[in-house]
Amino acid sequence: MKAYLLVVDDEQSIRQFLKIFLQNEGYQVDVAASLAEAEKAIGENVYDLALTDMRMTAPDDGLKVLRAAIQKTPSTQVIVMTAYATIEGAVEAIKHGAYNYIVKPFSNQDLRAMIQGALATKDIAVERRRLLREEVQGKSTFEGIVGRSEAMLKVYELVDRVAPTNANVMIMGESGTGKELIASALHSRSERREAPFVAINCAAIPETLMESELFGHVRGAFTGAVQTKKGLFEAAHRGTLFLDEVGEIPSSMQSKLLRAIQERSFRRIGGNEDISIDVRIVCASKRDLQEEMRAGRFRDDLYFRLHVIQIVVPPLRERRDDIPVLALHFLHKFAKQMGKPVTRIDSEAMGALLAYDYPGNVRELENVMERATIIETKDVISLASLPPNVTKIDSSREGTVPL
Structure with missing residues (x-):
């Protein structure tokens, strides 16, 4: 059976060349000129591989294509095409689950070899998916999560695909669906599993204590601060920090959280030393955060930092x-x-x-x-x-x- 490929690029000449070249290589090929066209194609078809430009007409970009592809079909491989000036972004795409990147201009031979490698990896991913399904059907559990319905199998497959990356993940679902269990599974199947998994329910922390809880404080920083205390970011160093009900974080704290995520460092309350951290952020919310953004209650830049990959846990x-x-x-x-x-x-x-x-x-x-x-x-x-x-x-x- 022919492998099914999707080419995404906003330059018509590149789309046409790649379509002809890949069809001559024996592949079935669709093309898309924008993120919207790519999302429509991904929603209607199951692709073995997506080949996407990293930088397209704003606000489209390869990371968004990557996210759409692996959320629909976790076994889909993604290759990012990039210019030298955007290699940093392409490396970021690999951290988020892309198979690899190829620098423009590239030779037909290099592209051919990379696609063959990606499709071989896809075959391994399909076999891994089959084994995962057999395991779940046999035990009715996945990383301690009970359930073997088709809806949950799709969740497990996405967890299995995303866990080894460093991508931040947003878990959406109603109260009681097991969002923290999904977060724990992401940690358990990641390379960070030997480091701490630290969870905080943002809705349970008073606004006056939120900064100290997340970032800690030094002795004497405020009345009652009798000793220096590490925050949860420090406690989760090299591991995973799970922010449950992240939509409840007050606006006064959102900018500080964004800075810590962007710069991978923070200061304790009352401190003057920047503390570097290596933390993967997994969030959960039962609120519609896009609606919260529109209402001005949640920062859009923070949302997009947290919402790299979305996992939706279905209600019972x-x-x-x-x-x-x-x-x-x-x-x-x-x-x-x-x-x-x-x-x-x-x-x-x-x-x-x-x-x-x-x-x-x-x-x-x-x-x-x-x-x-x-x-x-x-x-x-x-x-x-x-x-x-x-x-x-x-x-x-x-x-x-x-x-």
């Missing part, structure tokens, strides 16, 4: 196939903790669990199963053990998913 109601395996996972967990002999869920109770929409997502299902395990007096969870808000639902899906 959109992956009902995972409900039985999650319910049994929680049942076994709580039965063991409580020393109770409950091991099964009857079909009527499972029907109710499958039919419920879980506004609180996986966290709510966990609470439901904890309650049921406490209340149940027999060895099987029955409908009577479930809370009224769950049993009110019409159990029309009863028995549709095998246990």
